[in-house]
Amino acid sequence: MRIPDKVVASVFEPLWDRYEGSLRLKTLTKLNDSQWQSPAAYAEHQNELLRRVITHAVATCPFYQERFTAAGIDPAKVSSIADLAGLPLLTKADVRENQSRLISSRYEKSQLVLAKTGGSTGISLEIFCDRQGVEMRQAAALRADEWSGWRLGQPMAAIWGNPPVPRTFRNRMRKLLKDRIIYLDTMRIDSAAIDNFLGEWEATRPGLLYGHAHSIFILCEALRDRGLTLNPTGIVATSMMLIESERRVIEEVCGIKVTNRYGCEEVSLISCECEEHRGMHLNADHNIIEFLRDDGTPCAPGEDGRIVVTELINFGMPMIRYEVGDRGVPSDRTCACGRGMPLMEHVTGRVADFLVATDGARVAGISIIENTLTKLPGIVQMQAVQEEPRLVKVNVVRGDSYGADTEQGLRQSMKGFLGQDVEIQIEQVSQIPQESSGKYRFTICRLKDQATK
Numbered sequence: 135m136r137i138p139d140k141v142v143a144s145v146f147e148p149l150w151d152r153y154e155g156s157l158r159l160k161t162l163t164k165l166n167d168s169q170w171q172s173p174a175a176y177a178e179h180q181n182e183l184l185r186r187v188i189t190h191a192v193a194t195c196p197f198y199q200e201r202f203t204a205a206g207i208d209p210a211k212v213s214s215i216a217d218l219a220g221l222p223l224l225t226k227a228d229v230r231e232n233q234s235r236l237i238s239s240r241y242e243k244s245q246l247v248l249a250k251t252g253g254s255t256g257i258s259l260e261i262f263c264d265r266q267g268v269e270m271r272q273a274a275a276l277r278a279d280e281w282s283g284w285r286l287g288q289p290m291a292a293i294w295g296n297p298p299v300p301r302t303f304r305n306r307m308r309k310l311l312k313d314r315i316i317y318l319d320t321m322r323i324d325s326a327a328i329d330n331f332l333g334e335w336e337a338t339r340p341g342l343l344y345g346h347a348h349s350i351f352i353l354c355e356a357l358r359d360r361g362l363t364l365n366p367t368g369i370v371a372t373s374m375m376l377i378e379s380e381r382r383v384i385e386e387v388c389g390i391k392v393t394n395r396y397g398c399e400e401v402s403l404i405s406c407e408c409e410e411h412r413g414m415h416l417n418a419d420h421n422i423i424e425f426l427r428d429d430g431t432p433c434a435p436g437e438d439g440r441i442v443v444t445e446l447i448n449f450g451m452p453m454i455r456y457e458v459g460d461r462g463v464p465s466d467r468t469c470a471c472g473r474g475m476p477l478m479e480h481v482t483g484r485v486a487d488f489l490v491a492t493d494g495a496r497v498a499g500i501s502i503i504e505n506t507l508t509k510l511p512g513i514v515q516m517q518a519v520q521e522e523p524r525l526v527k528v529n530v531v532r533g534d535s536y537g538a539d540t541e542q543g544l545r546q547s548m549k550g551f552l553g554q555d556v557e558i559q560i561e562q563v564s565q566i567p568q569e570s571s572g573k574y575r576f577t578i579c580r581l582k583d584q585a586t587k
């Protein structure tokens with residue numbers, strides 16, 4: 135028997151939060167109110183949180199104590215992000231080399247939640263966040279999900295790599311009562327997987343279609359070729375650049391607009407389109423987002439620059455002026471929806487082709503990276519290039535703990551994804567550069583007829 139969506143939203147979701155002692159839905163209620171405040175009220179709110187987080191960071195994280203002292207910045211005299219212009223950006227190398235010195239002495243590492251991330255640039259990092267920060271991050275994601283037309287309580291369909299299998303009683307209950315999610319595993323998309331997904335779709339009737347932008351496109355393209363449609367109430371495309379031509383295919387097959395969302399695991403959600411779909415609203419409740427020229431000065435509206443985020447809600451491992459690695463364009467337009475958070479126009483981030491397994495199944499490049507980079511020790515950054523059906527070159531930037539085990543693990547994983555008789559050539563490189571457009575290309579498929587898919 136199907137539990138009505140409204141019962142899930144009004145009974146099981148709040149009960150689950152109470153059981154877990156979580157701030158998630160309380161924060162969602164606050165965020166649903168705060169989004170209508172004026173831009174000036176937002177700025178004031180951000181400045182207050184900024185002062186709190188930097189005071190905390192300088193008092194409890196040796197890394198920031200040194201950084202602020204060296205830059206000659208007194209936290210007590212900071213009133214807005216402009217006062218931090220002289221503070222060097224927090225780079226991925228800083229995070230990797232100073233992990234313990236970035237963690238606040240107010241927390242035990244064991245109290246914090248670890249996110250191992252492939253990051254926006256394919257560089258592996260370990261980021262910790264305190265529990266309240268995680269719950270607030272979840273609330274911001276839920277608010278953005280609701281902008282797509284999905285409503286809390288409706289089931290979801292995720293186009294994602296490695297669907298989790300609930301093993302504990304707690305997680306099985308959670309799946310049954312509230313997280314009613316079906317998956318299309320992007321580690322293996324073929325007709326049988328799509329048939330199975332469509333069967334589950336019929337039985338579950340998801341409200342939200344959610345996943346990597348390019349993977350949603352691959353699904354919708356296959357459905358279009360079969361003359362089929364889907365009927366979600368919202369579509370959230372995330373984690374990758376949403377290409378305009380791909381967006382059109384998704385919208386044709388689903389009959390509704392795609393909600394483009396941008397974020398990375400290291401900090402809270404960065405920005406998301408509202409129902410107007412004209413630019414993305416910055417998550418000004420939880421982040422201060424700067425767009426910087428190469429000389430470090432702020433971009434003018436409409437000018438492309440480096441995206442730098444100061445997260446206002448992670449006190450476990452504060453992220454202050456973190457350089458995400460993507461580029462974006464700030465905007466001074468106001469949105470017709472009436473929300474007070476500023477807009478950004480456009481983001482240039484990661485792209486990743488699907489690779490093709492020897493049996494013809496397609497494997498999402500982004501999932502390949504997530505399943506190797508974050509799981510094997512010692513890989514700093516990587517890129518996989520399928521030169522021929524049975525030849526994949528993997529460019530690897532090695533870290534200190536890279537060893538024979540890493541290399542063997544990488545080879546085995548790649549063969550497991552693509553086929554045992556695929557030759558894997560691993561090459562050591564010093565870096566994997568951004569393309570001139572600003573894109574990071576995680577995987578490249580050079581097979582004819584597949585390169586654009």
Ligand SMILES: [Zn+2]
Pocket residue numbers: 408409410415469470471472473
């Ligand atoms: Zn809007």
